[in-house]
Amino acid sequence: MALLLSSISQGLLWAIMAIGVYLTFRILNVADLTAEGSFPLGAAVSTSLIVTGVAPWLSVLIALLGGMAAGLISGLLYTKWKIPALLSGIITMTGLYSINLRIMGQANISLLGEGTLIRTVESFGLNKTNAVLLVGSIAVGLVILALHMFFHTEVGLAIRSTGDNNEMSEANGIRTNVMKVIGYMLSNGLIAMSGALLAQNNGYADISMGIGTIVIGLASIIIGEVFFRNLSIAKRLMTVVLGSVIYRLLILIVLQMNVNPQDLKVFSAILLALALRLPAVQNRLSKPKSKVKSTKMINKKGGALSWLQR
Amino acid sequence: MATALELKNIHKTFEAGSVNENHVLKGIDFTVNEGDFITVIGGNGAGKSTFLNSIAGSFPVDEGQILLGGSDITKESAYKRASHISRVFQDSKLGTASRLSIEENLAIAWKRGKKRGLGRGICKKDREVYRDELKKLGLGLEDRLKMDVGLLSGGQRQALTLLMAALVTPKLLLLDEHTAALDPKTSQMVLDLTDQIIKEKKLTALMITHNMEQAIHYGNRLIMMNNGRIVVDVSGKEKENLTVPDLLNLFKKNSGSDVSEDALLLA
Numbered sequence: 238m239a240l241l242l243s244s245i246s247q248g249l250l251w252a253i254m255a256i257g258v259y260l261t262f263r264i265l266n267v268a269d270l271t272a273e274g275s276f277p278l279g280a281a282v283s284t285s286l287i288v289t290g291v292a293p294w295l296s297v298l299i300a301l302l303g304g305m306a307a308g309l310i311s312g313l314l315y316t317k318w319k320i321p322a323l324l325s326g327i328i329t330m331t332g333l334y335s336i337n338l339r340i341m342g343q344a345n346i347s348l349l350g351e352g353t354l355i356r357t358v359e360s361f362g363l364n365k366t367n368a369v370l371l372v373g374s375i376a377v378g379l380v381i382l383a384l385h386m387f388f389h390t391e392v393g394l395a396i397r398s399t400g401d402n403n404e405m406s407e408a409n410g411i412r413t414n415v416m417k418v419i420g421y422m423l424s425n426g427l428i429a430m431s432g433a434l435l436a437q438n439n440g441y442a443d444i445s446m447g448i449g450t451i452v453i454g455l456a457s458i459i460i461g462e463v464f465f466r467n468l469s470i471a472k473r474l475m476t477v478v479l480g481s482v483i484y485r486l487l488i489l490i491v492l493q494m495n496v497n498p499q500d501l502k503v504f505s506a507i508l509l510a511l512a513l514r515l516p517a518v519q520n521r522l523s524k525p526k527s528k529v530k531s532t533k534m535i536n537k538k539g540g541a542l543s544w545l546q547r
Numbered sequence: 548m549a550t551a552l553e554l555k556n557i558h559k560t561f562e563a564g565s566v567n568e569n570h571v572l573k574g575i576d577f578t579v580n581e582g583d584f585i586t587v588i589g590g591n592g593a594g595k596s597t598f599l600n601s602i603a604g605s606f607p608v609d610e611g612q613i614l615l616g617g618s619d620i621t622k623e624s625a626y627k628r629a630s631h632i633s634r635v636f637q638d639s640k641l642g643t644a645s646r647l648s649i650e651e652n653l654a655i656a657w658k659r660g661k662k663r664g665l666g667r668g669i670c671k672k673d674r675e676v677y678r679d680e681l682k683k684l685g686l687g688l689e690d691r692l693k694m695d696v697g698l699l700s701g702g703q704r705q706a707l708t709l710l711m712a713a714l715v716t717p718k719l720l721l722l723d724e725h726t727a728a729l730d731p732k733t734s735q736m737v738l739d740l741t742d743q744i745i746k747e748k749k750l751t752a753l754m755i756t757h758n759m760e761q762a763i764h765y766g767n768r769l770i771m772m773n774n775g776r777i778v779v780d781v782s783g784k785e786k787e788n789l790t791v792p793d794l795l796n797l798f799k800k801n802s803g804s805d806v807s808e809d810a811l812l813l814a
Binding site: 387389390391392393394395397398401402404405406407408409410411412413 | 603625626627629630633634636640641642643644645646647651652654655656658659660661663664665666667668669711
C-alpha cells in the first residue's frame with residue numbers, strides 16, 4: 238500500500254512532464270528532445286529562486302516560463318531554420334546544460350531548511366506522501382483542465398490539425414509554423430514545471446537530473462496507450478497520468494528488489510523498449526488471423542515509432 | 548464579366564541548375580472570368596498540378612505575375628492565399644485531419660481566412676450550420692458530428708473536403724484530380740456534388756481531371772495542357788458541342804504532336 242501511494246504521488250508529479258512530452262510527440266507528431274534540458278532547467282530555476290527567498294509557488298510559475306523560452310528556441314530552430322526536429326532538440330538541450338549550470342552556479346542545490354510547496358502543505362498536518370499526493374493532484378488537475386479547454390479553442394484546434402495534417406491545415410489558412418512553436422512552448426513549459434515540482438519534492442536540484450527524461454515521458458505515454466486508445470483529449474491526457482503512475486510503480490518495484498540505483502537507467506531503457514514493442518504485440522494478439530492487416534493498422538495510426546523515421 | 552484570376556507569363560523550373568532541371572511551366576498566360584468552371588486536362592508531366600499549385604502558392608514562381616480579383620498575390624504565402632483560394636486534393640486523406648472529428652474539421656474550414664483566437668472552437672450556432680451543410684451531402688454525416696474523420700470512407704472524406712472547401716465561399720476553388728482515387732460510382736457521386744456546389748454557390752473553379760469525357764461534360768470552359776503550355780482553350784457553345792475526337796484533333800493541330808487517347812485517359 239505504501240508502495241502504491243508512493244508511486245501515485247511521484248507519478249502525478251512526473252505526469253506533468255509526460256503530458257508535456259505528449260504535446261509534441263502525439264499532438265504535433267514530432268520528437269522533441271529539448272525535454273532533457275528543460276526538465277532540469279525548471280528544477281534549476283525553481284531551486285535557485287527558492288534559495289534567494291522567492292515563494293515556492295512563484296518559482297514554479299517562473300520555471301514554467303523558462304521552459305517555454307527553451308521550447309521557443311527549439312521550435313524556431315525546427316520551423317524557421319528547418320533543422321530536423323530531433324537535432325533541434327539536441328541543440329537546445331546541449332546549450333541548456335551550460336545555462337542550467339549558470340543558473341545554479343554549481344552542480345547541485347539543496348533545499349535543506351528551505352520552504353517548498355510540499356513542506357507548506359505538510360505544515361497543514363499531512364504526512365509527506367499525502368502532501369505530495371495533494372500537490373500533485375491539484376497541479377495535474379489544473380494542467381489537464383487548462384489543456385482540455387485550450388485544445389478546444391480555435392487556436393487549440395488549429396494546433397491539433399497542424400500535427401494531424403500539415404498540408405490540409407495550410408490549405409485552410411492556418412499558420413502551421415506558429416502553431417508548432419506554440420506547441421513546443423507549451424510542451425517545454427510543462428516539462429520545466431514538472432522539473433520544478435520534483436526538485437521541491439526531492440529537496441534538491443542536480444545538473445544531471447534531466448538524463449533520461451524523454452525515456453520516462455515516452456514510456457509513460459506508451460504504457461497509458463496500451464490500456465486505452467482513441468479517446469478525447471482530456472481522457473488521453475489522463476491515460477498519460479496513469480502511464481506515469483504505472484511507470485513509477487515498476488521503478489519502485491525494481492528498487493525494492495535491492496537493485497543499485499545506478500543501474501536504474503538500464504531498467505528505464507528496457508522498460509521503454511518493451512513498452513514500444515507492446516502495441517505491435519497487442520495488435521497481433523487481438524487479430525491473430527489477419528497479420529498483414531494488423532501491421533498496416535499500426536502504420537496507419539502513426540505507429541509507435543513513426544517519428545523516428547522522419 | 549469581371550476577371551477572377553489572371554496569370555501573366557508564369558514560369559517555373561524545378562531543381563534549376565542540376566542534372567534533374569525540369570522546366571515545368573513555360574510561360575502561362577491565362578485569364579479566368581468570375582463564375583467560370585474550367586476543366587483542365589493533359590498528359591502526365593504536362594504541368595497541370597504545378598499549374599494549380601503555383602496558383603495556390605505551394606511554391607514561389609520563377610517569373611510572371613498572379614492577380615486574384617485584381618490584386619497581386621504573386622509573393623503571398625500559401626496560408627495567406629488560403630483565405631481566398633480553397634483546394635481539394637487527389638488523396639482524400641490530404642484534405643481532412645483524420646484524428647479530428649467531423650465537426651472539428653468543419654470548424655477548421657469555417658475559420659479559413661479569419662483570425663484564430665482563444666474563443667471556443669465550436670459553438671452551438673456553428674454546429675447548426677455544420678449540420679445543415681452536411682445534410683446537403685445526403686450521406687448521413689449530420690448525425691455523426693463527433694465521429695473521427697479517420698473512420699470515414701474515401702468517398703465520404705472527399706465529399707466532406709469539398710464541403711469544407713466551399714464552407715467559406717472562396718474566390719477560387721482548385722480541384723486536383725479529386726475523384727481519381729475513388730471507385731467509379733463514388734467518383735460520380737463526388738463529381739455531381741462538385742457540380743452542384745459550384746452552381747449553388749456560383750464558385751469560380753479549376754478542376755484537373757484525367758478523364759476527357761468528364762472534362763467535356765462538366766464546366767463551361769476546357770483547357771488542355773501539354774509540355775508546360777496551354778494548347779487548347781475552348782468555352783461557351785464550342786465547348787458544349789465538343790466531342791472526344793474533336794478534342795484530339797484540336798490537340799494535334801495546336802501542339803503539333805500526336806497523342807493516343809489512352810495516354811490522355813490514363814494520365
